[in-house]
Amino acid sequence: MVADADGLKSVNDTLGHAAGDILIAAVGHHLGAWATAHGGLAARLGGDEFGITARMPPTTTAREIRALHELLTQPVDHDGQALHPAVSIGTARAADLPDAADAARPLRGADRAMYRVKTGEQPPGYLATHHDAYTPTVRGRRPGRPGTHRPLAWPAGPARRRCGSRAVSPGPRRPAELAQTGR
DSSP: OEEEEETHHHHHHHHOHHHHHHHHHHHHHHHHHHHHHTTOEEEEEETTEEEEEOOOOTTTHHHHHHHHHHHHTSOEEETTEEEOOEEEEEBOOGGGSTTTTSSHHHHHHHHHHHHHHHTTSSOTTOBOOHHHHTOOOBTTBOTTSTTTTSOSSOOSSOOOEEETTEEEOOSSOOHHHHHHHOO
């Protein structure tokens, strides 16, 4: 499974990062306890995204995911104010995917399913289909995911952009650039 805390940026922007941290910690705590109870584990993948493994019979998977969604969206107290987390969960069953010998295929399916839930295309409890797990990726990521539209690397040479009145470097140089410039 992949779970994403929706709207975290707006919480950080309006209520501060401490409120966002409280939401992430609450989601992580609930996911960890739920995964342990289901013979699995939960881990933060980064930002507001979590990966979860669990053992669930196929007959109860959708119901279990809907119950998890209800648990994760319970109000969280922050300095006397109730925060209402929004969470999208995508699920893929490794047993339903013919070549799921490693975690890549179920993870791709779960990520795509999560995105379909997040956009409202599918309801909470949605299970990834074969098509979800086998959708071609863009640079290893789900099509439409932030960052897939960017170039793989900065253009060669002294690529700089203007930020106000000063020039800003595009970041660390690639090894090829270092070799060309000797810097």
